[in-house]
Amino acid sequence: MWKQLHGRLRPVGCGVEELRRCRREREAALRKARREQQLVSKRLLRDDALEEADGGCVAPILGEAEIQQFLQLAHRGTEEKEKERALVTLRRGLQHPETQQTFIMLEGSMRTLVGLLTSNQALLQLEAARCLHELSHSEQSAVAEACLPATSYLLTYVSGHSSELIELCLYTLGNLIVESEAVRRQLLPQGIVPALAACIRSPHVTVLEALGYALSQLLQAKEAPEKIIPSVLGSTLPQHMLLLLQPGLKLNPGVAVEFAWCLHYIICSQVNNALLITHGALSTLGLLLLDLAGAVQRSEDAGLELLVCPVLRCLSNLLTEAAVEAAGGQMQLRDERVVAALFILLQFFLQKQPSLLPEGLWLLNNLTANSPSFCTSLLFLELIEPLLQLLPVSNVVSVLVLTVLCNVAEKGPAYCQHLWPGPLLPSLLDILAFSDTEVVGQCLELLQLLFLYRPEAAQAFLQQSGLQALERREEEALLQDRVHALQQTALRG
16 A cells, blocks of 8 residues: 655765755555556446346346347347346346356347347337346456447437436446446447436436446546546536535435545546546535534444545645645634544544544644644644554554654654653653564654654663663664764754
8 A cells, every 4th residue: 555665864964954854755655656546446236226126136148049048038029028138138147157158149139129129119229238237247248348349329318318228328337437438438439428417417416426436437447538528627527527526415425435436536636636636526525524524423433444545545645745735724724623623533433434544544634734723733633642542553554643743743842842741752762673674664763853852851761771672772774874973863862
């Protein structure tokens, strides 16, 4: 998740500017490494009621002759019910990879299914779309590419009037987008971005959730930064996405999760984050963060982690943009409320979802890195001790906690007065015995800043056997320079 941080403090001349330069270089590497791996997946939309109506039994694998028979019945049957039953049987058979493979190898099968999709009989059309949806869920890329003739029709029906058919088409397109670059190449000139932009105005929650899924799959394509995201940013999608993320009675958790991930993928592409900032992304996400913290306080936290993770990542990455300062982005977040909300969430993560602690701490790091006001909020709300309580959780958490404390200490003597006296120095002495060199290295940096601004802390460190603790680490190549530099600073203090 993060690259290792190797300090480059020199044994002599360790002034504040040198420390600041080294930290900024490492922060740049951290931010670059923070671009997360993509979360590509497929979804299968099946109606439980339909499955029960079909008898609930396991569908048989269909051979070539049976597929031909059901397609002919659906296409040329004399009664609508007979046609529908034939497609239902085919759709259930297509749940098996073997049937899927037989289907795409059968000449004319896809052409017939597409013909049924364009039928003027609504039930037949819906069942044909369900057959395509089963095919789209295949793990075989050849099956996805065999669906190419259907994509333009699926896209057309996204602008239709049946919410059930629109939802089905969107999930099917999302599945196909993941599996095949050929599908994406075909959909872009066919106008998938304008179609999705028109669809986002739908009043149906199920449609919006399906739209968020399809869009997130499109945004994760390897060619997205060059060929897809510029078109998305040039459409009305970003403004509508942010509207759907605004807290309040109209906020739907399922829809918000989908579009929060969409926003995350756009931000990580770094195509034009300044545009998102001018659209008010920081203030919208900040208010949503406050709302999520309120939900924790009200014990309404079921499934909260699904939304809070992308929201934290979006805020963290937006705060690294140069455009944040230019647009007054820091002012879009209310210091004390955001910091307080973040600590409510950190306490919730500690108890119920420890894996999300690094996400919250990464945001706190980016909030405090260049902002004295956020550091002031941290001190004013007396949050240093709760922060120290997170140190034992893991090495990753320890590094981030120490990095945040470095951000505070770096702001100067007035800030360091709040760090010492207090529980910080005993905690740092304990950390010097840790086996992880990255954690110890960050601890050494914090001690260096503390001693530079509070020489009295250096005297207390020496009185508590700090020098002996440093001597035990001075033979380690990755720590040697920083240990020697800190020894000199402590003795001068």
